[in-house]
Amino acid sequence: MATIREIAKKAKVSPSTVSRVLNNDQTLSVAQNTRERIYRIAEELHYNTLKSRKRKINNKNITEPKIGIIIWCSYEEEIEDPYFLSIRKGIESACSKMGIMVNKLIRLNDENTFQINDLDGLIIIGKVSSNTLLQVKNELDHVVVINDSPDINFFDSVVIDFESATKNVLELLISLGHNNIGFIGGKEYEANSKNETKELRLETYKKFMQEIKGKEVIDHDIYRGEFSMSEGYKLMKKAISKGHLPTSFFIASDSMAIGALRALQESGLHVPKDVSIVGFNDIQVASFTNPPLTTIKVFTEKMGEIAVKLLLDKWQGRDFPLKVVVPTRLMIRESCRVLGSVDS
Numbered sequence: 001m002a003t004i005r006e007i008a009k010k011a012k013v014s015p016s017t018v019s020r021v022l023n024n025d026q027t028l029s030v031a032q033n034t035r036e037r038i039y040r041i042a043e044e045l046h047y048n049t050l051k052s053r054k055r056k057i058n059n060k061n062i063t064e065p066k067i068g069i070i071i072w073c074s075y076e077e078e079i080e081d082p083y084f085l086s087i088r089k090g091i092e093s094a095c096s097k098m099g100i101m102v103n104k105l106i107r108l109n110d111e112n113t114f115q116i117n118d119l120d121g122l123i124i125i126g127k128v129s130s131n132t133l134l135q136v137k138n139e140l141d142h143v144v145v146i147n148d149s150p151d152i153n154f155f156d157s158v159v160i161d162f163e164s165a166t167k168n169v170l171e172l173l174i175s176l177g178h179n180n181i182g183f184i185g186g187k188e189y190e191a192n193s194k195n196e197t198k199e200l201r202l203e204t205y206k207k208f209m210q211e212i213k214g215k216e217v218i219d220h221d222i223y224r225g226e227f228s229m230s231e232g233y234k235l236m237k238k239a240i241s242k243g244h245l246p247t248s249f250f251i252a253s254d255s256m257a258i259g260a261l262r263a264l265q266e267s268g269l270h271v272p273k274d275v276s277i278v279g280f281n282d283i284q285v286a287s288f289t290n291p292p293l294t295t296i297k298v299f300t301e302k303m304g305e306i307a308v309k310l311l312l313d314k315w316q317g318r319d320f321p322l323k324v325v326v327p328t329r330l331m332i333r334e335s336c337r338v339l340g341s342v343d344s
Contacts, residue, residue: 007047011038022047022101032075036105043103065120065142065315067095067308068104072126072190075107081186081227081255083281083300087125087146090304098308108132116140121311123304124148127197129190142314144307149323156310157323158303162200165296165328169250169278170208172294172330177339178248178276181209184235184260185252186227201252201280221246232259240267247339248276254283254295261289261335276336282329291334298328 004022008015013034020028021038069091071084078085095102106114108128116122116135121142133150136143149157173181183205188197202222223239225231232251239245240263251257257279264271271277271291279286282297303326310322 086300090301094305094308166204182221182246229259232256236260236263254279
């Protein structure tokens with residue numbers, strides 16, 4: 001069996017760093033690619049943590065499950081829009097509290113093939129291709145999907161109600177007098193494929209605005225790109241350049257909203273005096289923007305924690321799938337106001 005020193009030598013880090021990473025020390029500050037390299041080498045060398053070995057010695061019938069995570073995005077994409085990063089941290093934190101190690105992290109943007117038959121359970125973060133789901137279904141019984149519910153008859157899933165959350169945003173803006181509401185959002189694709197998936201925030205926006213305006217909503221005030229600050233900035237610049245700017249925007253991620261906010265300010269437009277904006281996710285920085293961002297709070301870390309609990313429950317014998325819908329919360333701050341109101 002491999003030792004910590006062997007792993008440290010191969011990973012080119014200190015033995016103490018290896019020990020703290022493998023025992024899920026959340027106080028350790030280490031680059032994510034270093035953490036992932038240590039996990040991968042430990043897996044290759046079949047290393048078991050001291051906690052795991054002690055548990056097996058004390059009770060031969062109790063073992064901890066080998067858990068893996070599949071995520072569609074790269075580490076850089078996680079940092080750019082931390083929605084999925086927060087979910088993953090929730091998973092890792094829950095595993096740490098329960099004394100369980102995440103044995104494998106698979107990023108589908110980097111890998112066309114992957115091995116999971118050495119795992120006891122798997123958590124999938126985001127939407128993946130039908131081929132990936134078929135492979136997972138054929139090889140594992142204990143699987144949880146977060147942020148998607150592809151097959152309620154087989155997979156456990158943890159989702160939010162995007163439709164209700166979007167309606168809450170639009171109803172808020174309508175109540176403030178904004179009948180002209182623009183949309184800025186990102187395009188979503190299945191991991192490992194170029195298939196664009198349905199974006200429920202956009203679909204709900206279109207349906208809602210059709211009902212309000214009594215006619216089909218044209219794409220004039222809809223702008224889509226990648227889920228990033230830079231894309232939010234570019235798309236808002238495009239909207240400004242077209243003229244006839246809507247009095248408000250629903251923006252499908254806080255990262256994009258922050259970029260859009262900068263574009264408005266650079267163009268001499270005041271938020272919310274000239275344009276009201278509402279974001280989505282309530283990332284940590286949202287309450288510190290100028291002005292503080294009104295947004296939909298998504299309990300992303302809690303979604304990760306729930307997924308771990310569902311996986312362990314299934315591993316321990318539950319023989320039917322569950323779908324958990326996690327509520328969201330509208331966080332009203334200072335980036336939107338009553339249309340036409342005058343500052344005091």
